[in-house]
Amino acid sequence: MSMKKTLRAATAGDLPGGARGARKQLTRERLLDAALTLMSAGNSFPGLSLREVTREAGVVPTAFYRHFRDMDELGLALVEECGLTLRRLLREVRKAGVPTTDIIRHSVAIYWQYVRAHPRHFRTAASERHGGSPTMRQAIRTEVEHFVREMAQDLRMLGYRADLPSSALEMICTLVVNTMLNAASDILDLPPDQPQLAREMEASFVAQIRLIFLGAAQWRADGGGAV
Amino acid sequence: MSMKKTLRAATAGDLPGGARGARKQLTRERLLDAALTLMSAGNSFPGLSLREVTREAGVVPTAFYRHFRDMDELGLALVEECGLTLRRLLREVRKAGVPTTDIIRHSVAIYWQYVRAHPRHFRTAASERHGGSPTMRQAIRTEVEHFVREMAQDLRMLGYRADLPSSALEMICTLVVNTMLNAASDILDLPPDQPQLAREMEASFVAQIRLIFLGAAQWRADGGGAV
DNA sequence: TGTTTCAGTGAACAAGTGTTGACAAACGAT
DNA sequence: ATCGTTTGTCAACACTTGTTCACTGAAACA
Numbered sequence: 001m002s003m004k005k006t007l008r009a010a011t012a013g014d015l016p017g018g019a020r021g022a023r024k025q026l027t028r029e030r031l032l033d034a035a036l037t038l039m040s041a042g043n044s045f046p047g048l049s050l051r052e053v054t055r056e057a058g059v060v061p062t063a064f065y066r067h068f069r070d071m072d073e074l075g076l077a078l079v080e081e082c083g084l085t086l087r088r089l090l091r092e093v094r095k096a097g098v099p100t101t102d103i104i105r106h107s108v109a110i111y112w113q114y115v116r117a118h119p120r121h122f123r124t125a126a127s128e129r130h131g132g133s134p135t136m137r138q139a140i141r142t143e144v145e146h147f148v149r150e151m152a153q154d155l156r157m158l159g160y161r162a163d164l165p166s167s168a169l170e171m172i173c174t175l176v177v178n179t180m181l182n183a184a185s186d187i188l189d190l191p192p193d194q195p196q197l198a199r200e201m202e203a204s205f206v207a208q209i210r211l212i213f214l215g216a217a218q219w220r221a222d223g224g225g226a227v
Numbered sequence: 228m229s230m231k232k233t234l235r236a237a238t239a240g241d242l243p244g245g246a247r248g249a250r251k252q253l254t255r256e257r258l259l260d261a262a263l264t265l266m267s268a269g270n271s272f273p274g275l276s277l278r279e280v281t282r283e284a285g286v287v288p289t290a291f292y293r294h295f296r297d298m299d300e301l302g303l304a305l306v307e308e309c310g311l312t313l314r315r316l317l318r319e320v321r322k323a324g325v326p327t328t329d330i331i332r333h334s335v336a337i338y339w340q341y342v343r344a345h346p347r348h349f350r351t352a353a354s355e356r357h358g359g360s361p362t363m364r365q366a367i368r369t370e371v372e373h374f375v376r377e378m379a380q381d382l383r384m385l386g387y388r389a390d391l392p393s394s395a396l397e398m399i400c401t402l403v404v405n406t407m408l409n410a411a412s413d414i415l416d417l418p419p420d421q422p423q424l425a426r427e428m429e430a431s432f433v434a435q436i437r438l439i440f441l442g443a444a445q446w447r448a449d450g451g452g453a454v
Numbered sequence: 455t456g457t458t459t460c461a462g463t464g465a466a467c468a469a470g471t472g473t474t475g476a477c478a479a480a481c482g483a484t
Numbered sequence: 485a486t487c488g489t490t491t492g493t494c495a496a497c498a499c500t501t502g503t504t505c506a507c508t509g510a511a512a513c514a
Contacts, residue, residue, distance in 0.1 A: 020511055024461060044358045047273030049501060061502080063462050070502090130412040131271045131358030137416065168434075175406065175435050182405050185357040189364065207395075208402050215442025247481050251491065276471065288472080290492050297472090 028067045030057040032081060035074060040120040040188075045075055045132050075136045078124060083143035085121040089114050090150055098158050099213050108206050115184045126185040144181075148173045164221060172216045179208050255294045257284040259308060262301060267347040267415075272302055272359050302363045305351060310370035312348040316341050317377055325385050326440050335433050342411045353412040371408075375400045391448060399443045406435050 034056035038048055050071055054061045068074040092114065096107045115122050128136045129144070152169040155161070161169065183205045190198055261283035265275055277298055281288045295301045319341065323334045342349050355363045356371070379396040382388070388396065410432045417425055 018512070020460080023511090027461080042361055044271060044273045044360070046271045050503095051501065059461095060463055062464085062504090065503085066461055127358035129357065130409075131354035133271070134269055134416070141416075171431055171434050172438065174431075175438065178405060178409050179402065182357075182409075189361070189368075204398055204401075207398050211399065211402065211439065211442040211446055213442070214445045215438040215440070218441045218445060219438055245482070247490075250481095254491080277473095278471065287493055289474085289494085292473085293491055 024066070027057070027059060027063070030059070031064065031067060031074065032078060033057070035078060036081075036120040036124060039127065040123045045071075045078075045124070045128055045136060072133065072135055075128075075133065076139055079128070079136060079139040079143060082121045082125045082140075083146070085118050086125070086143070086147050087150075090147065090154070094154060098160055099155075101210065104209050104213065105206055108202065108209060111180065112187065112202055112205075115187050119188050122181075122184040123188050126181050126188075129181065144177060148177050151177065161216065161219075164219065168219065168221055172212065172219070175212050176209060179205070179212065183208075251293070254284070254286060254290065257286070258291065258294055258301065259305060260284070262305060263308075263347040263351060266354065267350045272298075272305075272351070272355055272363065299360065299362055302355070302360065303366050306355070306363060306366040306370060309348045309352045309367075310373070312345050313352070313370070313374050314377075317374065317381070321381060325387055326382075328437065331436050331440065332433055335429065335436060338407065339414065339429055339432075342414050346415050349408075349411040350415050353408050353415075356408065371404060375404050378404065388443065388446075391446065395446065395448055399439065399446070402439050403436060406432070406439065410435075 031053060034053050035045075035048060038052060038056055039045055043052075048071065050064055051061045053071075053074070054064050068077070089111070093107050093110055096103050096110070099107070125140060129140045130137065148170055151173040152166060155169055155173070156166070183201075186201060187198075190201065258280060261280050262272075262275060265279060265283055266272055270279075275298065277291055278288045280298075280301070281291050295304070316338070320334050320337050323330050323337070326334070352367060356367045357364065375397055378400040379393060382396055382400070383393070410428075413428060414425075417428065
């Protein structure tokens with residue numbers, strides 16, 4: 001009966017314990033990986049074709065449907081993966097502490113290195129954040145909002161600007177995150193053998209973040225201020 | 228001979244005086260317009276097909292080659308058009324004056340209205356700035372750099388932070404422009420009948436710009452500061 | 455051990471793609 | 485008025501695309 005069928009499928013197929021589920025998840029990851037590689041090679045997601053992805057992954061086109069209904073579903077999985085990478089980044093920077101000048105420079109250095117370590121995830125995130133299909137755009141937007149909220153909570157726990165409401169902290173973090181993602185795109189477009197340009201860009205990035213926190217230190221909730 | 232040919236082509240074809248050049252430029256604009264429309268309808272540029280564009284423009288596919296060598300060339304023309312729109316925006320905001328709190332609010336209001344008046348240009352610019360083909364990305368980057376430099380010059384002429392070097396002013400303007408373009412993308416993704424959300428978003432945008440200028444007012448070239 | 459379930463294969467399809475070449479008609483220059 | 489130039493059209497090509505169906509073989513279960 002159909003009940004029996006679904007039950008078996010649940011026990012054998014979904015759980016990664018068996019060799020069967022492991023093999024499935026492996027080719028699933030190969031598909032995601034192929035898409036990621038193709039995207040960071042110049043193509044943008046809506047420009048990818050299903051066959052192209054399967055070709056790069058080394059499977060026959062029809063095998064695609066065993067893992068995703070269509071390309072949009074793969075896109076969402078991709079976004080989720082990028083979000084995970086972002087989350088790990090936050091966990092790594094979290095040790096840095098309150099953003100004073102030196103700590104900003106330090107955090108930026110971590111970020112820099114992190115972006116270079118996960119170029120495809122960051123290129124994808126930056127690429128599909130505003131471009132691409134509205135579906136993917138919305139998914140990334142949600143992911144970024146989560147990230148911003150988490151970052152704001154971190155600042156709060158560190159006692160940073162305890163007088164400000166959460167909305168203000170989130171506004172500040174939004175600015176920071178936008179600057180981060182813009183910078184990531186810039187980093188990844190650098191010719192790989194231009195350390196001079198890279199240093200300049202990093203310095204400019206540090207300056208921007210510094211300026212933001214300079215403004216944040218002066219921020220008044222009521223809209224007053226020196227400007 | 229070929230000399231004669233090129234001469235005639237130069238006098239008759241390129242100059243928009245005759246009815247011939249006018250007709251050509253008209254369908255050229257129809258092609259650009261079609262691409263712009265399709266892009267703001269959910270497609271991203273690399274997802275557009277040549278035939279799709281010509282269909283939307285109301286011409287036969289082969290007519291495309293009379294105007295552009297391939298889609299990339301059309302993309303570059305599109306970027307140029309977007310850059311022109313940005314330039315006009317700057318000319319309009321230029322009357323606003325030195326960025327104090329009220330003037331920021333005013334400028335943002337102008338910007339808001341401007342984005343809503345040219346949704347397709349801004350969606351395209353935001354969309355292809357980080358996504359899309361590297362060719363188009365580079366073109367937009369150049370266009371944005373021009374814009375930033377112009378804006379920095381404006382600030383300088385207004386006597387804003389006359390003590391800072393141009394590089395610092397440009398860094399500040401880069402931050403502003405990035406924030407602007409991010410906001411544009413957010414605006415255009417709003418459901419059209421949510422004035423409450425729109426107001427909140429505009430307020431957040433004003434706050435971000437305000438915070439940037441708050442930081443800019445405190446900025447010291449040597450890297451010192453309150454933070 | 456025998457049966458079922460299912461990830462991956464292979465062939466085939468209708469539809470859409472970029473690009474080519476020859477051709478018609480309108481225009482500009484002579 | 486004539487002739488070359490040029491914009492746009494038509495027909496056709498060699499491919500690629502997404503999706504379908506029946507299939508194979510091996511793992512998971514009984």
